[in-house]
Amino acid sequence: MYAAHTFIRGNKTEKIQKALSHLRQGFFHEHNNIQQDTDMNYLVDKDGYYGEFGGAYVPEILHRCVDELQKNYLQVLESDSFRQEFAQLLRDYVGRPSPLYLAQRLSRKYGCKIYLKREDLNHTGAHKINNTIGQILLARRMGKRRIIAETGAGQHGVATATVCALMNMECVVYMGKTDVERQHINVEKMRMLGATVVPVTSGNMTLKDATNEAIRDWCCHPADTYYIIGSTVGPHPYPDMVARLQSVISEEIRKQLQEQEGRPNPDYLIACVGGGSNAAGTIYHYVNDERVQIVLAEAGGKGVETGQTAATIALGKMGIIHGSRTYVIQNEDGQIEEPYSISAGLDYPGIGPMHANLAQRKRALVLSVNDDEAIRAAYELTRLEGIIPALESAHALGALEKLQFRPDDVVVLTVSGRGDKDIETYLNFPQEELTNQ
Numbered sequence: 001m002y003a004a005h006t007f008i009r010g011n012k013t014e015k016i017q018k019a020l021s022h023l024r025q026g027f028f029h030e031h032n033n034i035q036q037d038t039d040m041n042y043l044v045d046k047d048g049y050y051g052e053f054g055g056a057y058v059p060e061i062l063h064r065c066v067d068e069l070q071k072n073y074l075q076v077l078e079s080d081s082f083r084q085e086f087a088q089l090l091r092d093y094v095g096r097p098s099p100l101y102l103a104q105r106l107s108r109k110y111g112c113k114i115y116l117k118r119e120d121l122n123h124t125g126a127h128k129i130n131n132t133i134g135q136i137l138l139a140r141r142m143g144k145r146r147i148i149a150e151t152g153a154g155q156h157g158v159a160t161a162t163v164c165a166l167m168n169m170e171c172v173v174y175m176g177k178t179d180v181e182r183q184h185i186n187v188e189k190m191r192m193l194g195a196t197v198v199p200v201t202s203g204n205m206t207l208k209d210a211t212n213e214a215i216r217d218w219c220c221h222p223a224d225t226y227y228i229i230g231s232t233v234g235p236h237p238y239p240d241m242v243a244r245l246q247s248v249i250s251e252e253i254r255k256q257l258q259e260q261e262g263r264p265n266p267d268y269l270i271a272c273v274g275g276g277s278n279a280a281g282t283i284y285h286y287v288n289d290e291r292v293q294i295v296l297a298e299a300g301g302k303g304v305e306t307g308q309t310a311a312t313i314a315l316g317k318m319g320i321i322h323g324s325r326t327y328v329i330q331n332e333d334g335q336i337e338e339p340y341s342i343s344a345g346l347d348y349p350g351i352g353p354m355h356a357n358l359a360q361r362k363r364a365l366v367l368s369v370n371d372d373e374a375i376r377a378a379y380e381l382t383r384l385e386g387i388i389p390a391l392e393s394a395h396a397l398g399a400l401e402k403l404q405f406r407p408d409d410v411v412v413l414t415v416s417g418r419g420d421k422d423i424e425t426y427l428n429f430p431q432e433e434l435t436n437q
């Protein structure tokens with residue numbers, strides 16, 4: 001048995017010591033054909049750790065599943081047949097590469113050059129599909145027939161239901177009841193795609209609770225079920241696997257910037273973080289290039305100091321959530337606090353271990369963007385550029401006004417999804433507050 005929100009809270013010291021000793025010995029890690037000294041490597045080590053974050057804390061019943069994944073994922077992801085199938089589906093089905101668009105009017109407003117990485121233009125409307133395609137190809141190669149997933153904003157649920165329809169696989173999606181209500185268009189899409197959507201009524205009925213329920217399902221069906229986690233969270237190898245599958249974003253940014261700016265690296269990369277997958281994809285190929293300033297926008301909710309927030313990096317303490325050692329918003333007894341954000345996809349009390357490490361080592365600047373700041377930023381993008389962003393992406397846009405740019409700075413900001421699912425929330429925002437800026 002495991003506690004409601006956590007897996008095993010066992011003794012982690014040994015693994016952490018091992019990870020640290022690798023660091024001290026200048027352990028070399030081979031990654032995407034680049035030999036990197038882990039002293040300057042912000043990617044995962046061979047034990048599944050990012051510094052002191054990560055690992056795999058799973059109940060006994062899942063050990064075999066997680067172990068099987070750990071042993072197979074790299075071999076499959078790096079095989080020619082997987083690479084070919086993945087690349088073809090990303091091109092012909094998702095519509096990649098997604099454009100890198102120079103937003104002229106937004107640039108003028110902030111006094112620099114702002115490019116938008118348009119993940120909102122992908123099939124199903126967000127970056128989530130990159131990951132679900134990769135993981136369903138892996139699940140098929142592992143002989144699994146039944147797929148489960150958790151979802152917050154519904155974008156990962158829709159992306160999972162979509163690839164299950166494509167591959168003719170059974171699909172069950174867990175979604176907090178609060179999110180079922182606030183993102184109902186995505187619920188209808190999942191149902192139309194043939195998925196079973198299970199509303200979860202525990203906790204405050206949001207993403208954390210949906211993830212707990214998905215893990216419970218996995219514990220009951222370890223043999224035939226593959227769990228497609230939607231973000232860079234969960235036990236190793238999920239954070240690394242999801243980051244690799246999303247790394248197509250930064251691979252494309254490098255090429256597109258080279259073509260448009262004559263150099264592959266921007267001065268700033270900006271992305272929102274829920275669990276961290278669109279941010280991980282955006283920064284993956286730049287993470288060890290210290291010339292690039294990484295800015296992560298987390299959900300401040302009603303304000304970090306109000307207690308109604310999902311700003312995990314600002315407020316979290318070390319803990320274990322959903323199989324990973326990372327920052328968690330918790331009380332003094334280690335009980336997870338209910339998070340709050342207007343954005344269902346950022347309403348999570350944990351954070352991917354990769355991002356926790358980047359924040360701890362000050363490789364990334366982490367900003368909290370409150371609900372109202374995000375909504376104003378969404379309206380600003382809509383009216384300056386004619387692009388309605390997802391509420392999650394609006395948090396990345398809300399970071400712009402908190403930064404000081406020089407005129408020749410090149411900024412790449414990932415628009416992780418489109419705002420169709422959020423129109424009601426946008427329209428319910430008091431219009432007079434938009435003009436009081």
Ligand SMILES: Cc1ncc(COP(=O)(O)O)c(C=O)c1O
Binds near residue numbers: 344345417
């Ligand atoms: C459009 C969009 N952006 C961002 C996120 C946050 O997830 P992540 O941090 O994994 O990118 C979500 C989650 O549902 C989303 O739907």
